[in-house]
Amino acid sequence: MRDLNQPARATGPGVVADGPAGSATVLVIDPAGEASHDEIPATWRELTDRMRVVWLRVPAAPEWKSTVDRVLSMHRDDPRTVLDVVTSGPIAAEVIDLVRHHEDLVRSVLLVDPEVEVDEPFAQVVVRTHDAPDDRIPAPLPLGHPDVVFGVVKALNELS
Structure with missing residues (x-):
């Protein structure tokens, strides 16, 4: 398991976004x-010509749960917006719990290397790292990894 508690990760903005407002939105909650x-x-930027990507950086947003509630609630009044959530590893269970309060807004929760079993109709695992001696990157795979982007795009295409 990777160490996600490095102090440098807490610097910088808590939330960054790119892509057209009012379009389908992917909320990435990045531990x-x-x-x-x-x-x-950079691996996600190509997607921003057709969807909005909102990236929440958990180490830089200590109140990340209230930020997620605020971001999801902002979309409550726009029925055109399709919302999907992506997260990984140690916070998967917490994100699923948060989304339960916004099930009417969120189409899916896409998970990378979750540390819990997934048993929700709106949640699915899109990438799982297998701990093998030849793995160069330990779980959870970074959400900016090309395999994650591929898995997310594939899942989103299947949902459309």
């Missing part, structure tokens, strides 16, 4: 705190 330079990771 590792990528996107520390005021923009989403």
Whole structure:
């Protein structure tokens, strides 16, 4: 398991976003705190021509749960907006619990290397790292990793 408690991860913005407002939105709740330079990771930028990506950096947003509630509630009055949530590893169970309070707003929760079993109709695992001697990156796989982007796009296409 990777150490996600490095002090440098807490610097930078708590939330960064890119893509057209009012379009389908992917809320990425990142326990590792990528996107520390005021923009989403490069691997996700190609998606922003057709969807909005909101990246919440948990280490830089100590009140991340209330931030998630606020972001989801902002979309309550816009029935056109499709919301999907992506998260990983140690906070998967907490995110699923938060989404239960907003099930009418969120189409899916897409998980990467969750530390819990997933038994919710709106949640699915899109990438799972297998601990093997040849793994270069320990679980949870960073949400900016190309395999994660591929898994998320594949899941979103299947949901459409």
